[in-house]
Amino acid sequence: MRKLLLFILVASFMFLFGCSAFLPKEEPTTPVTSEQQPPKAEETKDTPNVTKPTEPAISNSNEDLADAFSNYLDDIVVLAPEEERLIGLYDSVTGVNYVDDETMYYTLVDEVLPGYRQFVIDLEAIMPKNQEIRDLHETYIDAANIQYNAFAIMIAALEEQDSNKMTEANQGLDEARQLIRDWLYGVEDLSSKTGVSLE
Template identity: 40%
Template sequence: MKKVIFFSILPIMLVLSACFSDPIQDDLMDYVNKEMLTAFELEATAVSAYDQVSGINYSDDITMYDALVSTVIPTYNEFIKELNSVPIETSELREIHEIYIKGADLQYNAFVKIVRALETQDPLLIEEANGMLEEARSLLREYQNEIDKLAEEHNVDWEEKDSSTSSI
């Protein structure tokens, strides 16, 4: 008798649980925990390689050029391909993801412009590329803020990573 009651209530429970499902929350969880893992790794690899030869770590043009051509640009290109192939179910998350793609494309083009500047020794191209990098960083911050806001609106809590292991 208990089995009959349980099996007759089980479909009702499944239907009710589906009614309370939040598709944006589900999509966001899948996006961060599954779909974006490869992209996040590729981005971290490319940005880390760039950071090792730029800013306070800059040593000379040849070292920067070699890093950009051999590691940064090819890896960042793979990252962009991965970003463009991520399946997203909801328009809310898709809209935010497009900000990420726009920022990543801009950053990629800045890296390519730096290579061209190094090849031609054109300081104006370096200035343009630096402006592009700043705009890309702004878009990437906007993406992060929008993802955080969407997560908060849909009750998704992020696990904080140990900042000592973060490359950025």
């Protein structure tokens, strides 16, 4: 279920921004290696009695991170269908589905913008306790806020028939896309680091 909803979330973002392929999984797993090295160094410096207490602490720390990450994914998965719906509405009046400015305008004003504002509020309500996950989540929040603002600028561009504002809105969508890409890489990294499957 989690895999399906994360797939929907990723596909929605990629579809919105015209991407045709998913991100390559080329990120190294050095964070895992760097965490594993310090305990080995301690083992060579310290007596075996000192090493024994540190091993469970590291294990518990990894388990805590894995639990926190799993809970975070569960929270994100709950919001994925609403974001997919909103992006689907946006897509239904843009690109090849564009009919006219009026249809696009009222869809953005009546449905996409208010719905996406609530989505951002719900996204901001997720407050992970783990700092690493919190930092990752802030990237997603930043992307969602930039995307929300891009929708608002797009509405203003339609009202004023201003091509410069439409360009600004599209630049905002591009910036949001890059942040979402960064967030997705971070999710993949944490999945590798914690062993929490995205499937």
